[in-house]
Amino acid sequence: MARIIVDEKVCKGCSMCIHACPKKIIALAKDRLNAKGYHPAELTDEAACVGCAACATMCPDSAITVER
Amino acid sequence: MAVVFKKPSTLTDAPLHYCPGCTHGIIHRLVAEAIEELGIDGKTVGVASVGCSVMCYDYFTCDMVQAPHGRAQAVATGIKRARPEDVVFTYQGDGDLAAIGTAETVHAATRGENITVIFVNNAIYGMTGGQMAPTSLPNQVTQTTPYGRDVNTAGYPVRICEMLSTLDGVALAQRVTVDNVKNVNIAKKAIKKAFQNQIEGKGYSIVEVLSTCPTNWGMSPVEALDWLEKNMVPYYPLGVYKDGTKGDRLK
Amino acid sequence: MAEKVLMKGNEALAEAAIQAGCHHFFGYPITPQTELAAYMAKRMPKIGGTYLQAESEIAAVNMVLGAAAAGVRAMTSSSSPGISLKGEGISYMAGSDLPALIINVQRGGPGLGGIQPSQSDYWQATKALGHGDFQILVFAPSTVQEMVDLVSDAFDKADEYRMPAMILADGMLGQMMEPVELPEHKDRKLPEKPWAACGHENKREHNIINSLYLTPNALEDLVRARYERYKIVEEKEQRAEEYRTEDADVIVVAYGASSRVARSAVNKAREAGKKVGLIRPITLWPFPKDAIKRAADHAKELLVVEMSMGQMVDDVRLAAECRVPVHFYGRTGGVIPTPKEILGEIDKLLK
Numbered sequence: 001m002a003r004i005i006v007d008e009k010v011c012k013g014c015s016m017c018i019h020a021c022p023k024k025i026i027a028l029a030k031d032r033l034n035a036k037g038y039h040p041a042e043l044t045d046e047a048a049c050v051g052c053a054a055c056a057t058m059c060p061d062s063a064i065t066v067e068r
Numbered sequence: 069m070a071v072v073f074k075k076p077s078t079l080t081d082a083p084l085h086y087c088p089g090c091t092h093g094i095i096h097r098l099v100a101e102a103i104e105e106l107g108i109d110g111k112t113v114g115v116a117s118v119g120c121s122v123m124c125y126d127y128f129t130c131d132m133v134q135a136p137h138g139r140a141q142a143v144a145t146g147i148k149r150a151r152p153e154d155v156v157f158t159y160q161g162d163g164d165l166a167a168i169g170t171a172e173t174v175h176a177a178t179r180g181e182n183i184t185v186i187f188v189n190n191a192i193y194g195m196t197g198g199q200m201a202p203t204s205l206p207n208q209v210t211q212t213t214p215y216g217r218d219v220n221t222a223g224y225p226v227r228i229c230e231m232l233s234t235l236d237g238v239a240l241a242q243r244v245t246v247d248n249v250k251n252v253n254i255a256k257k258a259i260k261k262a263f264q265n266q267i268e269g270k271g272y273s274i275v276e277v278l279s280t281c282p283t284n285w286g287m288s289p290v291e292a293l294d295w296l297e298k299n300m301v302p303y304y305p306l307g308v309y310k311d312g313t314k315g316d317r318l319k
Numbered sequence: 320m321a322e323k324v325l326m327k328g329n330e331a332l333a334e335a336a337i338q339a340g341c342h343h344f345f346g347y348p349i350t351p352q353t354e355l356a357a358y359m360a361k362r363m364p365k366i367g368g369t370y371l372q373a374e375s376e377i378a379a380v381n382m383v384l385g386a387a388a389a390g391v392r393a394m395t396s397s398s399s400p401g402i403s404l405k406g407e408g409i410s411y412m413a414g415s416d417l418p419a420l421i422i423n424v425q426r427g428g429p430g431l432g433g434i435q436p437s438q439s440d441y442w443q444a445t446k447a448l449g450h451g452d453f454q455i456l457v458f459a460p461s462t463v464q465e466m467v468d469l470v471s472d473a474f475d476k477a478d479e480y481r482m483p484a485m486i487l488a489d490g491m492l493g494q495m496m497e498p499v500e501l502p503e504h505k506d507r508k509l510p511e512k513p514w515a516a517c518g519h520e521n522k523r524e525h526n527i528i529n530s531l532y533l534t535p536n537a538l539e540d541l542v543r544a545r546y547e548r549y550k551i552v553e554e555k556e557q558r559a560e561e562y563r564t565e566d567a568d569v570i571v572v573a574y575g576a577s578s579r580v581a582r583s584a585v586n587k588a589r590e591a592g593k594k595v596g597l598i599r600p601i602t603l604w605p606f607p608k609d610a611i612k613r614a615a616d617h618a619k620e621l622l623v624v625e626m627s628m629g630q631m632v633d634d635v636r637l638a639a640e641c642r643v644p645v646h647f648y649g650r651t652g653g654v655i656p657t658p659k660e661i662l663g664e665i666d667k668l669l670k
Binding site: 109110111112113115116122123125126128129130131132133134135136139142143144145146147148149150151153154155171172174175 | 343345369371373374375377378379381382383384385386387388389390391393407408411415515516517518519520521522525526527528529530531
């Protein structure tokens with residue numbers, strides 16, 4: 001059991017978390033924009049998340065909290 | 069479930085002003101994590117330099133001083149001499165540290181000033197909009213080298229860690245990068261060590277972090293990580309150039 | 320009372336700073352102020368203070384900025400060409416509301432100029448030390464004793480108003496020896512600096528020492544607030560010595576080394592029965608406008624004497640508001656005027 005929580009208001013949609021994720025289960029939420037005008041990153045398959053924190057390690061905006 | 073990774077308490081709530089994917093943000097977090105883990109936030113004073121990272125005074129929770137362009141290490145020297153019990157670090161870009169502030173850098177290092185220097189090398193001037201830096205690569209196109217950096221007229225890039233490692237005041241000179249998870253973890257250890265060295269009074273510690281500037285390099289953040297690995301790392305080899313205590317080679 | 324000792328001006332400046340609680344000195348050698356740095360190098364290690372010979376004047380002034388930001392009394396000293404290099408740091412200190420002391424033992428300029436005494440950095444000190452809207456306190460001693468006293472006052476006033484201060488001396492004052500009494504400040508309590516960046520110990524919000532404000536209105540507000548403070552300084556801190564001015568027809572205006580020569584000329588004129596006086600500005604910023612205004616009310620002529628091509632004379636003219644003719648006599652390049660030359664100018668005006 002693991003998951004990530006993205007602080008959507010500070011996410012800039014840079015996609016570095018998507019690139020870093022070994023499970024390829026992060027994507028930009030194309031259905032919404034945050035106040036800065038970016039599509040924020042979101043976890044697409046919570047069941048597959050192993051909580052490795054690769055995404056959070058590469059996040060330049062400290063927008064990702066990882067729980068395991 | 070337990071929280072296994074979160075933003076360090078030593079970063080303020082202020083949202084970072086950096087462009088999307090700029091790795092300044094990762095390096096800020098690593099510095100903040102080192103301060104948090106060492107429990108030194110209350111006695112740390114940071115020095116912000118001029119460039120994109122000038123506003124880091126709003127992001128770190130420790131006391132902060134903003135220095136004139138290039139003078140961060142002179143300012144840090146003044147703080148450290150006034151308050152030797154404090155932990156003093158500078159956060160500087162390549163223009164600040166390796167062009168206008170070269171003299172301050174070399175002399176703080178050779179004095180063995182007991183400070184921690186975080187040197188962010190992204191091979192370009194970010195804040196002014198993408199001009200040539202002292203660390204821009206040969207043939208790199210920038211706003212002021214529109215035909216590529218011609219080493220015959222603009223000279224060669226400066227390798228700071230190699231240069232400073234010859235000085236006896238230096239305790240630690242290490243080059244790291246943050247282009248992938250493994251390298252971020254190495255960078256974190258180096259930065260923490262650079263602070264630990266100061267606490268132990270070992271002398272001048274500099275960590276050079278190869279960093280991206282997606283906006284001024286004209287590519288996506290993920291492409292920038294790749295460009296860094298393929299172009300910067302070969303010119304600026306990662307590794308430890310000096311690791312010890314100031315003056316240790318003279319013994 | 321402390322006993323009088325014979326001291327060289329530069330050394331007296333240094334000892335006075337230490338007595339005033341300044342234990343952090345950052346310098347770079349330059350003639351004719353070098354004895355000051357050498358004295359600090361000798362004394363500071365003995366009192367657990369800092370003497371640091373920087374790699375440049377630029378580095379030295381920024382070390383002062385750092386030490387001042389950390390909340391201690393700090394200073395640097397130099398001579399004219401070196402002060403030009405310190406201008407950047409001084410502007411940043413003014414923009415960050417940092418108190419510190421800068422000493423300029425002036426020599427001839429421009430460029431490398433010469434190494435003999437000069438007063439050609441008046442404009443630089445009072446109007447153009449660096450970029451931006453700002454002022455610093457400028458004190459102009461004329462004796463070694465006054466250098467000692469003004470160093471102490473300069474530190475106190477710099478702290479009080481949170482702004483840099485300068486002692487504008489010259490090569491003659493720096494190199495001459497005179498008997499001085501060094502005041503004892505054993506019980507001196509230095510002011511608290513709750514704004515300093517010295518580690519918050521988890522007891523307060525983080526302090527930020529900064530001069531960057533990207534919003535125009537925020538920067539304007541800050542500069543205006545600073546100018547409100549400058550207004551108070553101008554009201555409260557003007558200092559000048561008025562010597563034999565009460566009935567004077569001609570009043571000489573001179574500061575620092577040239578005022579010593581001017582005083583001799585005034586005395587000689589008085590011996591000959593001529594009604595001549597002297598106003599000696601002690602603060603150059605704030606400029607003692609009130610003393611000049613008073614003089615303009617009753618004197619027939621003002622004669623400004625400087626070791627320059629005429630710089631302070633501008634401020635005298637502004638203060639006199641065209642109510643009295645303002646004349647100028649100057650020597651420059653390191654040449655010191657003689658009493659006879661000044662007397663000659665006085666006589667021309669009395670004719």
